[in-house]
Amino acid sequence: MSDSTPLNVQLKGLGLRKYPSDSYPVDGVTPHRHQWALHDALTTGVSGAFVNDAPTGAGKTLSWLAPTISEGLDTVAVYPTNALIEDQRKNIELMLDDIDGGDDVHLLAVSSDTLQDEYATDYPAESNGEILSYLLRDAFQRSETVILLTNPDIFVLLRRRIYHNRTDGINFFEVAVVDEFHRATRKEQNTLLFLLDEMQDADTEICRLSYLVFLSATPDEELAGRFEEAVSAPYYPLTGFGWRETPHPAMAADDQPAIAFAPGQLPTAYRPVLPPLELRLQPATTFQTASRLAEQREETIDQLSQGRTVLMLDGLHEVDEIYRLLQDSELGTIERIDGFHRADIADKLNRFDTLVSNAAVEVGVDFDTDQVLFSAHSAATFFQRLGRLRTRKETSKAYAYIPPYVYKQLQSEINAYGNEWINRERFEGLVEQHYVDNSTPKSFDWRYSTVEAYHHVEERVENTPSDEAGLIRKEGWKRIERHFCRPHGTVFSKQDAKRCHDSVQTKILDALQMYRGDSLQLTVYDPDQQVVQNYNLTYLLRHGDIQLLERDDFLTRVPDRLGDDVSRVERYSIGYCIYYGxxxxDGTEGDDEYTGRDLCFKPTGDLYSLLNRGKRQTREPKVCTGLEVETSPDIDGLDQLKIELSETEVLCYPIEGHVSEVSKQYSIGEFGFVYPLLHPEGDTATIAFSHDALYLYCRVQDQQEADGLDIEVSEL
Structure with a gap:
């Protein structure tokens, strides 16, 4: 068999049983077992951490929404993206009329955009945090049930009183819902879980939070262990029969809550959630799927013509390449949704025949499609994107482009099944075992999350009466041990934590208090889409057709009506550019397959000193200035950006070695984001920024400790 011959797999669909009862508080809905389980938990006073791992399309939103509204439980729901917040607001507004108590709900959707655009006129204030403070104060003065939809960044800022030091509205919520928790980075998971546990464990007179609800794909063994061991409240996975020893009266104890079905085999008592699939697997390296599709243009168009199709690719430049490739085809209405094409999403989803996108539609956005074509650089991405085909019992099609090493290892195993229909659970296990795990190193827990949590506890102590300080420290340290030390068997005392905390640069401590790390961004005006936004600097320098400008020149190019948008985003960027696609x-001969500019950074000043201060064994990440950039070919206006960038403070970690060598040595993967650094002495070096700098440092330290252990063993 050729190394590129497609592997064909037939996957069974998944159906969930319906359990009818007049007591469910939603008109016209016959709930599934997971919906009954969470309904019972939130209506019978069982405090805990509940994980709903029902598949996409199974009604996870309704599972928490119906009982919180019918019981009048004030709820904060945390979503990973602002687009998902808006999508969920629309979905919830449509559901309210059918839910008992739905006419007595005060629904808020809060992001930095809505605070500036939607709420600023009603609550004039000097900052977003102050606007939100007033917004929550007024909400809790009403007699209605408050439902707040927001992102984790704002939630963390509220809890840590960084957003506005007088905001205590976050402590009035009784239920916290976290969507897509499994998709967060390790640092993000650590931050959110620690703060939620702290809130739920507090006296109800201080914080009313009693229920933690996580909407997630099936937690892996480690994540389930963290829910079980780290969180103070009992952990209840809502799989199987739910949290109750005795099932809800509407459910028969000996029923199957879910079944796998081949075409034509779904009983009427079940609702299809995931359809039977004809899945084709093909090899493609990360960020090269678009090139594969372009090479096989006729075959690609033939595949896309088989039905309404959604493509999910890794890079925005891939989206652009395929979108242009399909323009002169006969595929009907071709739409795109990505970081530069986010307007009119609802209309695009209604009218497309072929939708070209990236991670922008990977979560949250609802669409109906006959087939999907996607790339998958990780097992999590594979099943997330595959799961976007849902809620139909007819056979659908999917085309997956996977790393060549995974494809090669799957060949014999997949072919052994022949024409047999395979259960999805069995197939998932088969795929997961072959992907290399490039996740954040576990040592991040005690190297940095411990320090972050220690700093948070000390900040609380400084802002509390002296007679309560001792108890806050004592409880805080116990929580730190549960979350970050005990799971790894790490011997780490309070004195160790204090010593590590005191040795970490203050600016890194400040960065750790944020949910997400800072990124190098440019303020961008896209004249085609008529929008202003911030976007990743390194992407724009490598793949953007851009013109870099000074601020005054930039403002002359931007329509006056977008002036407020510039003011809102420019505080988080280091420069300005016009984006043309x-x-x-450069149009030279032989440049047909060119995929971007060469990009490298140069160290000067503080960064140069950091790079030359010892070797990897002693160097640590640092917030410093002195970063310069070069591109080949050059970009108009780059000299101005060099000045701005060299004076910008950046959390970074430089190490010796070429990017490819560093990536391979420390198993970073294509989404680790490390970049070439031109060492003044001519040696090759690599640099990582923000949280990626901390992750790389952990990997380097882990390997050095492992090498040291090997030496000790050999000496014995």
Whole structure:
């Protein structure tokens, strides 16, 4: 068999049983077992951490929404993206009329955009935090049930009183719902879980939070262990029969809550959640799926013509390449949704025949499609994107482009099944075992999350009466041990934590208090889409057809009506540019396959000193200035950006070695984001930024400790 011959798999669909009862508080809905389980938990006073791992399309939103509204439980729901917040607001507004108590709900959707655009006129204030403070104060003065939809960044800022030091509205919520928790990075999971546990464990007179609800794909063994061991409240996975020893009266104890079904085999008592699939697996390295599709253009168009199709690719430049490739085809209405094409999403989803996108539609956005075509650089991405095909019992099609090493290892195993229909659970296990795990190193827990939590506890102590300080420290340290030390068997005392905390640069401590790390961004005006936004600097320098400008020149190019948008986003950027699309090369002969500019950074000043201060064994990440950038070919206006960038403080970690060597040595993967650094002495070096700098440092330290252990063993 050729190394590129497609592997064909037939996957069974998944159906969930319906359990009718007049007591469910939603008109016209016959709930599933997971919906009954969470309904019972939130209506019978069982405090705990509940994980709903029902598949996409199974009604996870309704599972928490119906009981919180019918019981009048004030709820904060945390979503990973602002687009998902808006999508969920629309979905919830449509559900309210059918839910008992739905006419007595005060629904808020809060992001930095809505605070500036939607709420600023009603609550004039000097900052977003102050607007939100007033917004929550007024909400809790009403007699209605408060439902707040927001992102984790704002939630963390509220809890730590960084957003506005007088905001205590976050402590009035009784239920916290976290969506897509499994998709967060390790640092993000650590931050959110620690703060939620702290809130739920507090006296109800201080914080009313009693229920933690996580909406997630099936937690892996480690994540389930963290729910079980780290969180103070009992952990209840809502799989199987739910949290109750005795099932709800509406459910028969000996029923199957879910079944796998082949075409034509779904009983009427079950609702289809995931359809039977004809899945085709093909090899493609990360960020190269678009090139594969372009090479096989006729075959690609033939595949896309088989039905309404959604493509999910890794890079925005891939989206651009395929979108242009399909323009002169006969595929009907072709739409795109990505970081630069986010307007009119609802209309695009209604009218597309072929939708070209990236991670922008990977979660949350609802669409109906006959088939999907996607790339998958990780097992989590594979099943997330595959799961976007749902709620139909007819056979659907999917085309997956996976790393060549995974494809090669799957060949014999997949072919052994022949024409047999395979259960999804069995197939998932088969795929997961072959992907290399490039996740954040576990040592991040005690190297940095412990320090972050220690700093948070000490900040609380400084802002509390002296007679309560001792108890806050004592409870805080116990929580730190549960979350970050005990799961790894790490011997780490309070004195160790204090010593590590005191040795970490203050600016890194400040960065750790945020949910997400800072990124290098440019303020961008896209004249085609008529929008202003911030976007990743390194992407724009490599793949953007851009013109870099000074601020005054930039403002002359932007329509006056977008002036407020510039003011809102420019505080988080280091420069300005006009974006004309994807850069295709300089037009020289032989440049047909050019995929971007060469990009490298140069160290000067503080960064130069950091790079030359010892070797990897002693160097640590640092917030410093002195970063310069070079591109080939050059970009108009780059000299101005060099000045701004060299004076910008950046959390970074430089190490010796070429990017490819560093990536391979420390199993970073294509989404680790490390970049070439031109060492002044001519040696090759690599640099990582923000939280990626901390992750790389952990990997380097882990390997050095492992090498040291090997030496000790050999000496014995």
């Amino acid at each position: 994807t850069y295709d090369g």
